[in-house]
Amino acid sequence: MPAAHYDFNVDQGSTFKMTLDLYDSANALVDLSNYSAEMQVRRSYTDDKMVCQLTSNWPYGCLGPGASGEFKKGEGVFGYTGGIVLNYQGSTGKILLEIDNKTSYWGFKGPRLFYDLKLTNNADLSVSTIIRGKVRTSPTLINTNRSGIDYKPFVVDRRPFYNLDFAVGNKGIDDWRMTSDDTQQTNPDATSGVISDPQDAARTAVEVTMQREYERGFRRFNLRTPMGARTGVTGGNALPSASWSAGDPNLGTWSDLTNITTVKSGGPIFEYPFTTTGIRMSLDETAATADRQQSFINFLKPWIDSKKTAGDPVQVYIYDGYQLAFHDTAQTDPAKGNLAMVGINDSNWSGDAVLLFPLPDFSKSSHVEFRENEVIPWRDQVGISGFIVDAASNAGDTAGNQGVARAPGYFDFYRTRGLDVIGEAVPMIIGDGGTYDLNPDLYKMTPYVGYGGGTADGITGNFWGNRNWRTILPSITDSEIHMVVQWGWQGATGGINHEYWNGTTYDWAGITAEIKQAHDNGFIVDAGFGPYLSSNSPAEEVKRSIVLDYISELGSL
Secondary structure (H helix, E strand, O other): OOOEEOOEEEEOOOOEEEEEEOEOOOOOEOOOOOEEEEEEEEOOOOOOOEOEEEEOOOOEOEEEOEOOEOEOOOOOEEOOOEEEEEOHHHOOOEEEEEEOHHHHHHHOOOOEEEEEEEEEEOOOOOEEEEEEEEEEEEOOOOOOOOOOOOOOOOOOOOOOEEEEEOOOOOOOHHHOOOOOHHHHOOOOOOOOOOOOOOOOHHHHHHHHHHHHHHHHOOOEEEEEOOOOOOOEOOOEOEOOOOOOHHHOOOOOOOEOOOOOOOOOOOOOOOOOOOEOOOOOOOOOOOOOEOOHHHHHHHHHHHHHHHHHHOOOOOEEEEEEEOOOOEOOOOOOOEOOOEOOEOOOOOOOOOOHHHHHOOOOOOOOHHHHHHHHHHHHHHHHHHOOOEEEEEOOOOOOOOOOOOOOOOOOOHHHHHHOOOOEEEEEOOOEEEOHHHOEEEOOOOOOOOOEEEEOOOOOOOOOOOOOOOOOHHHOOOOOOOOOEEEEEOOOHHHOOOOOOHHHEOOOOEOHHHHHHHHHHHHHHOOEEEEOOOOOOOOOOHHHHHHHHHHHHHHHHHOOO
16 A cells, blocks of 8 residues: 655654554554554765664664764664654554654754655565655754764773683584583573573673673673584684673574574574573473563673763673674575574685675675674674674775775774774784784784684694794784783683693793783783683682783783
8 A cells, every 4th residue: 555644843853753554445453563664864866865764673763973973774873762662551553653852853853854654574585665754853952962972982991801601512503602501591570690500601700700700800792603603614613703692582583604694585594592401492381482682681781880870881782793694595584583604715615605705895785784783783782882892803994905805894893883893813914034023004903812722832723823823922002912812721722821731730930921021022911711610620720810810910901
């Protein structure tokens, strides 16, 4: 049926709310429970930019102009509460439109604007314009601060990170590589976070691990794969960028390399692993599906807020992947819930894999849509400070000097949304004689982290040990290069302690001297391990804690 026509008034600088009732051709109210909505407001029908965009992601669905004024889809910034609510207050067919006062002040400078409101049927993806018309605006004399989030410039911060892993692969690919039942266990209504009665992995991580390391002196935290991954030979070899949507228990279209093109058309759907017992429902009849996203909202956000209120704030980052994921090669359908992808350096990254797992290009609205789905909820609903992005070492190489040319603006995507961004790994070049050095064109663009197995020399797969780190001297004034050190149980390969274990004891002086040299060279040394908490080896626990204390103390020098 043709779109209705309706004109309405907005007072500039005021919150605007309007409700509509949608009827079908039989004059019956339309159930909108399986629909999404979008409204765009422009200065003219021919203008390619907007002054306001509303989506059904209420209360985070009102976007207005940032510093650049009018904006293209995916480039607007948030003000306050707003957006579109379908079946508003439980009433079938009722639609709420809400525009916050900042957006109306900076966007509605009229006197006349144009809008249309579209609905998308999520079952068949058909789109219908249901109403359009003019917006008349009335000016205000009262100034309102510009809508949205301030730009977050790169400012060197030499404090170390404490890294916390949720998924290291111990439970296997079907459990999204979670570490244990405890890291899978999810219960947003949990009343306990202690290890003896964990109930919820997010709560335990916050109240036990992060609080313990906060008391040790760490103020920056990196959460790796909090929603899991499906990396493996068949599933894909690169960490997912879908670090938020994968935790939605109702999504139903979780994908990896094997099913990304079929999961929406009858192909296999992976089992959601986050349950009240930490065991998948197919294996535990007592388990119930639980909302992993809500757990982080309920337990991580209050902890972050409490530190800010106390005047001693923390920074929490999410670690995820650089490349994006789409269900289709035309890149029109962002793959929410994608759990693994083919990396650019993988031999299988060719043909359709390049189109399904492309390098980010934020001049494309679908790329913006994918990434915003994953970063904005972490920012607005949890309060995190930024992202550490795996395989983003060459994200600033727009000239293609290191291989494939990258689209401009990658780091600014985050910064214009008020987020910090750190690249992994560190951009390097090989000089004369086969020695490594920092890439002078890239390494000062943003912070970077080399996430390797300690700093011991010559160990295969060890980022820093293979790159003559002892001769590299990062600037401490305009660069921020992190060296993550790990610990191997009783001197196992892959930890900083490997070369300092004689089978019985550790060379404490040797370990701390190596860490001190890295710090003095200009690196920020991060902790990629935690204390050993078992009573089986008290000496192991003591030494680990001493090293963690030392790393934390170096960060204050």
